[in-house]
Amino acid sequence: MQQLANLQADFADFLLAPPQRAATASLADCVAPGGAPAEQRLAVYKNNVHSQLVDALAATFPAVERLVGQEFFRYAAREYVGIHPPRRPTLLGYGDRFPEFLGRFPPATTVPYLPDVARLELLYLEAYHAAEAEALDVEQFTGRLTAGVDDTELGLHPSARLMQSRFPVSRIWELNRQAETLQGKTKIPGEAEHLLIIRPQASVEVRRLSPGTYAALSALDRGRPLEAALAAGERTEPGIDLTHHLRSLAEGQTFLLTENRL
Amino acid sequence: MQLSGAANPPSMAPAGLRPVPAAAGIGLKPTHYGELLDSRPSLAFLEIHTENYMGAGGPPHRYLEALAGIYPLSFHGVGASLGGADPLDSQHLARWRELVDRYEPSLISEHVAWTGHAGLALHDLLPVPYTTEALNLLCEHIDAMQSVLGRQILIENPSRYLDFLQSEMTEAEFLVEAARRTGCRLLLDINNVYVSACNQDEDARAYLAEIPGELVAEIHLAGHAVRTTASGHELRIDDHGSRVCTDVWRLYAETIERIGARPTLIEWDTNVPALDELLDEACRADAVAADALAAVEGVPDAAIG
Numbered sequence: 001m002q003q004l005a006n007l008q009a010d011f012a013d014f015l016l017a018p019p020q021r022a023a024t025a026s027l028a029d030c031v032a033p034g035g036a037p038a039e040q041r042l043a044v045y046k047n048n049v050h051s052q053l054v055d056a057l058a059a060t061f062p063a064v065e066r067l068v069g070q071e072f073f074r075y076a077a078r079e080y081v082g083i084h085p086p087r088r089p090t091l092l093g094y095g096d097r098f099p100e101f102l103g104r105f106p107p108a109t110t111v112p113y114l115p116d117v118a119r120l121e122l123l124y125l126e127a128y129h130a131a132e133a134e135a136l137d138v139e140q141f142t143g144r145l146t147a148g149v150d151d152t153e154l155g156l157h158p159s160a161r162l163m164q165s166r167f168p169v170s171r172i173w174e175l176n177r178q179a180e181t182l183q184g185k186t187k188i189p190g191e192a193e194h195l196l197i198i199r200p201q202a203s204v205e206v207r208r209l210s211p212g213t214y215a216a217l218s219a220l221d222r223g224r225p226l227e228a229a230l231a232a233g234e235r236t237e238p239g240i241d242l243t244h245h246l247r248s249l250a251e252g253q254t255f256l257l258t259e260n261r262l
Numbered sequence: 263m264q265l266s267g268a269a270n271p272p273s274m275a276p277a278g279l280r281p282v283p284a285a286a287g288i289g290l291k292p293t294h295y296g297e298l299l300d301s302r303p304s305l306a307f308l309e310i311h312t313e314n315y316m317g318a319g320g321p322p323h324r325y326l327e328a329l330a331g332i333y334p335l336s337f338h339g340v341g342a343s344l345g346g347a348d349p350l351d352s353q354h355l356a357r358w359r360e361l362v363d364r365y366e367p368s369l370i371s372e373h374v375a376w377t378g379h380a381g382l383a384l385h386d387l388l389p390v391p392y393t394t395e396a397l398n399l400l401c402e403h404i405d406a407m408q409s410v411l412g413r414q415i416l417i418e419n420p421s422r423y424l425d426f427l428q429s430e431m432t433e434a435e436f437l438v439e440a441a442r443r444t445g446c447r448l449l450l451d452i453n454n455v456y457v458s459a460c461n462q463d464e465d466a467r468a469y470l471a472e473i474p475g476e477l478v479a480e481i482h483l484a485g486h487a488v489r490t491t492a493s494g495h496e497l498r499i500d501d502h503g504s505r506v507c508t509d510v511w512r513l514y515a516e517t518i519e520r521i522g523a524r525p526t527l528i529e530w531d532t533n534v535p536a537l538d539e540l541l542d543e544a545c546r547a548d549a550v551a552a553d554a555l556a557a558v559e560g561v562p563d564a565a566i567g
Contacts, residue, residue: 003391003393003395003428004347004390004391004393004395004396004399005347005348007391007426007428008346008347008376008379008388009379009380011379011388012378012379012380012382012384015384015386015388016382016384029427030391030426030427030428031424031425031426031427032424032425032426032427032429032462034462034463035461035462035463035495036461036491036493036495036496036497037493037495038424040491040492040493040495040497041423041424041461041497042423042424044423044497044499045386045388045389045423048386049384049385049386052385052386053385056385085382085383085384086382086383086384086385087381087382087383088354088383089313089341089342089343089351089354089377089378089383090313090314090316090341090354090357091313091385092313092314092316092317127320128317128320128321129317129318129319129320129322130317130318130319130320131318131319132318132319132320132323158318158319159319159320199320202320202321202324203321
């Protein structure tokens with residue numbers, strides 16, 4: 001008994017092995033003879049598995065693909081598939097360790113901002129698929145700024161993701177989202193960025209924040225009270241008019257009321 | 263209504279669900295979301311790959327909710343691994359259940375294939391040897407899925423590039439026996455029957471003749487590619503990337519003549535065409551089915567249209 005489990009274990013090993021590695025004799029011997037040889041029949045499945053997963057990564061990381069070119073991207077993606085095969089029956093979210101992988105992938109180190117572009121693309125997709133929620137409007141938000149303590153706190157929309165980069169990552173990403181890539185031929189202002197990626201309604205927005213605003217939102221995102229978040233913003237960027245920055249974010253449906261976590 | 267049993271599978275659409283007309287539908291593709299909502303073409307149903315809607319929210323669900331108000335839905339799974347040796351993934355089934363509760367699809371289907379092993383998900387529809395051991399496991403898994411969802415499911419014949427020496431019965435015998443034991447029904451993919459038969463030098467017509475019409479609740483049609491291998495052999499690759507081929511249309515017509523019309527999906531998943539071309543293929547399926555039914559009834563073609 002247990003023949004099915006053994007066969008599937010052998011088959012799975014073969015599918016995830018590097019493309020050039022042939023099937024074991026014990027697997028090939030299971031294939032009924034006739035017509036195309038067993039190795040060619042098995043190779044169809046292996047090719048399907050790899051191209052499906054590489055295509056899924058290309059769909060998640062289009063700007064990375066444009067930055068490095070299709071050939072390099074597919075090479076890197078195949079390596080990634082071998083090291084981090086998917087573990088969930090849905091491909092949504094597959095590639096969550098691709099940014100980290102690119103950061104350690106020796107052939108990619110000549111493009112130091114590549115992992116951050118990948119991270120932005122991952123967060124973009126997370127925001128795209130995140131839960132829906134009704135954000136506060138500006139009046140409700142302003143009310144919260146002046147209200148006393150009660151059992152609710154200010155939080156971020158469930159689609160909100162924060163990231164910072166020492167590169168102008170959102171500008172590089174924007175230039176490489178289009179089909180015609182500029183491949184670094186355009187001068188990009190070289191400063192670091194603090195980003196909010198959010199999808200309050202149907203489309204994902206990538207907003208560049210000042211460092212103080214970013215610090216305040218990060219504090220809110222960690223469940224800190226509004227007062228502590230404002231203090232964190234001012235510590236990071238003394239003299240910042242945080243109320244102004246936060247109100248303009250509220251116009252873009254950024255905040256929610258959450259249960260007081262204290 | 264009769265109680266469900268081996269010989270009397272439960273009725274397809276439980277009370278309250280929109281029935282799917284026995285006519286053509288299309289696979290729902292994100293590139294067509296907006297145009298479908300704006301133009302609302304006449305279609306029997308829309309089919310989705312359930313796994314693509316396992317995110318919490320966002321545009322996929324916004325569009326699906328809007329389209330669910332217009333068309334009956336079919337939820338077609340590609341990741342449950344019903345043919346796997348491992349137990350089904352209970353978290354995956356729980357997500358399936360949430361989606362079924364939310365959208366109340368009229369049809370629910372999965373593949374007779376395995377898609378993962380030992381915690382890894384391979385995301386391909388991999389072949390099962392047609393053995394008694396595999397049949398028993400498949401039936402356990404169909405029972406588990408039907409019981410978690412509280413619904414009858416359809417199981418689809420896979421496209422195959424090989425058969426295993428271990429097989430003890432034909433694929434048709436394997437599928438029919440699984441349906442008889444579990445009360446599930448069949449999603450007959452005629453392109454897959456054709457692709458597998460060509461790849462294994464078998465007779466697609468003989469296969470189709472083995473499938474009792476009353477078990478078939480849905481039909482799939484798609485295009486495939488023809489490749490020549492290094493040794494000069496021909497293998498047909500089920501890539502869902504083109505129009506349905508002439509031989510498959512002929513087999514479809516013969517099947518409709520024999521068993522009557524069924525909800526029929528045009529699958530087109532790679533090189534996705536403009537919506538118009540997809541709708542054109544769906545119209546053709548309706549026309550082929552109408553001609554086939556007319557032939558059965560002895561009505562001249564000219565009297566139909």
